[in-house]
Amino acid sequence: MKIVNLLRIALRAIRRNKMRSFLTMLGIIIGVGAVIAMIAIGQGSKQSIQSQITAMGSNMITIRPNSNIQGGARMDAGNVQTLSEPDVTALRNNAASISALSPLVSARGQAINGPDNWTSSLQGVSSDYLSIRSWPLKEGVVFTDQDVKAATKVCLVGQTVASNLFPNGDDPVGKTIRFKNIPFRIIGLLDKKGENAFGQDQDDIILTPFTTVQKRISATIYYQAIFASAINDQSTSNAVDEIQQILRTSHRLQKGMDDDFTVRTQAELISTFTSTSQILTVLLAVIAGISLVVGGIGIMNIMYVSVTERTKEIGLRMSVGARGVDILMQFLIEAIVISITGGLIGVVLGIAATRGVSLFLHWPTLITQSSVVLSFMVCFITGVFFGYYPALKASRLDPIEALHYE
C-alpha cells in the first residue's frame, strides 16, 4: 500500500476520534512544550551570563592576593597584602602578552553633593582601567597618567551614583562632590553597565586614580587586585603563565612554595558559570524528557485500545487484500501522526510559554533550533517505539477470528 493511502487512513481514524486523539496528544504536547520552554530558559540564562561576563572585558585577567601560609597562620583573604607597586612595574616591564595594567584600591564611604548623599564604593585605578573592562565613558574625559602621578582629586562617576547625587538631572561633569570629606571634581560620567552576573549594580561606583585612594584615604601601599588585559583572546593563557612567573620572582617564592596570589581569566569564569547552567539545562531537559515518555505510554495505551476496537475492521482489510505489513504500517503511521501532531502543537505551545516567561517574568530565554529539532525527533521516535507493539499485534491477527470479533 502506498504511504499516501496509509496517511489518509490514519488521518481519517484520528479525525473520527477527535477528542480521544487530542487527549492522547496532550501528553506529547505537554512533554514537547516543556522540553522547549525548559531548554530555552536554561540556554537563555547561560547566554546572558556569558554575555555579561564577556561585557566585563573578554581578555581581562584578574590578579588577587591569596592567603598563603605565612608563619603557620592562614590569613583572611581580604587582609592579605602581597600585591604592590613593584609587581605592576615588573609586569609592565616583563610580560609580553599583556597590553594594559591597572591596580585596584577601593574604599567604601559616603559621597555628598550638597543636601544629597549616597554610600558607594570609591575605586582607585589607573587610566587603563576602563579599556581593560571595555567600559566606555558617556561624557567627559578619563584621568591621565599625570593625574595618577600627582594623586589628583578627580573622579569618574557611575550612572547610579550620578542619579543619586544629582536627582534633579543636573550634568554631574564639572561638579565637585565630597567623599569622606575630601572634595573630588567629577571629570567624566561612565556609561551604564547594568548588573553583573552576581546581581550587583556595576554602576554604583566612583573611579579615581589609585594613588589618590592610597595617599588620601586608605594610607596603604598595597593593592586589592591588579587588572590586566591580554593582547588578544589567544594569548590569555600565555599571559597567565607569564604573570605567574613574574610575580613568583618578584615575590621571591622558592620552588615548592604556593603562590601568594591568584590569577583568574574571564574564560575560567565563563566556564564555571556555563557548566552550572549546563547542569541546570540537562536537569530541566531530563524532567521534560520524562514527561515525553509518559506521553508515549499514553499513545501506546490508546493504540492498544484502538487495535482492539477495530479488530473487525482489521479482519475485513485482510480479507480484501491487506498484507500484515499494510496493517502494521497503518497503525504505526497513526501513532506517528498523533505524536508528531502533538509535537507540532507542543512546539508552538513551548515557544508561546517561553515568550510568556520572558515577557512577564523578565527571565532571559533562548529558543535554539536544536531543541526544536531534537524534540521533534524524540516525538517521531516515541511514535514509532510506542506505536510498534500495538501495530504488530494488529498485523498478526487471524483474519477469520478478527472478522467474527464483536
Next chain:
Amino acid sequence: MIVDIRNLRREFRMGEEMVRALNDISFTITAGEFVTIMGSSGSGKTTLLNIMDCLDRPTSGEYFLDGVDVSQLSKNELAGYHNRKLGFIFQAYNLLARTSALENVELPLMYNKKFSPRQRRDKAMETLKNVRLADRMHHMPSQLSGGQQQRVAIARALVNDPVMVLADEATGNLDSRTSYEIMMLIQELNEMHGKTIVFVTHEPDIALFSKRTITLRDGKIIKDANNNHVRNAKEVLANLASLTEIQNP
C-alpha cells in the same frame, strides 16, 4: 477448472474434543459456473467457503485455485489473491462504519498499487453504478437499507475484477424481495460478466437461482446435482411487481 478440491479435511480442536467441520470433501468447479452450497446450520458451509477464499487453511487435502496449489503460497501472495482474484460477500455486509459507500468500495483498490487515486475513484463509481447505487455513493452505511448495504458489499467484492466471487449467506439478513434483487445482480454477474460464483445459503428457494447445488451434511457432500429449472430473478421480481399492482391497484 477454476476450483479443484481433493480430499479436503478441516478439524477444530475444542479442548479434548475434535470437531470435524469438513470430512473428506472433493469437487471441482469450472470457470463461469454458478454453484450454490446448501446445508443446514453447522454443516460446514462457512468453513468450506473460508478455505476457498484462502482465509483459512485445511487440515489436510488439496486445493488448487486456478491451477495453483494454494498451500504453497506465502502469506503475502495470499493477500494478493484476496485482493485481485477473489471477491467475498458476507452475510453481515461488513462495511466500514462512518465511511461512505464509495470509500467502502474503494477499499480493496487501496491495496492495489496499480491504481492511482483518480482511477480508484472512477473504478469504484463505475462499480457502484453496476449495482445500481450511483445515487447513494456518498451515503454512510447507517443511511442505507440492508439490501443497499449488501449491494455496496457486492460492489466492493467486484471492484478488483475477481475471477471468482464467494458469498456466505449473502441474503440471510434480507427479506425475500430484497433477496431477489441481490440474486438478480448475482445472476447478471454470472451470465453477463462470466464470473464464477460460489453462493452459500440454507434457503432452498434461493438455491433455485443457480444451475448446480452442492449439499453438505456434517462436513460431507451428500448431494451434487444440476438444476434443470433455473429461476430467473428478473422475472421473479417482475411477477412480484405485477402481483403487488393487482393487490394495490
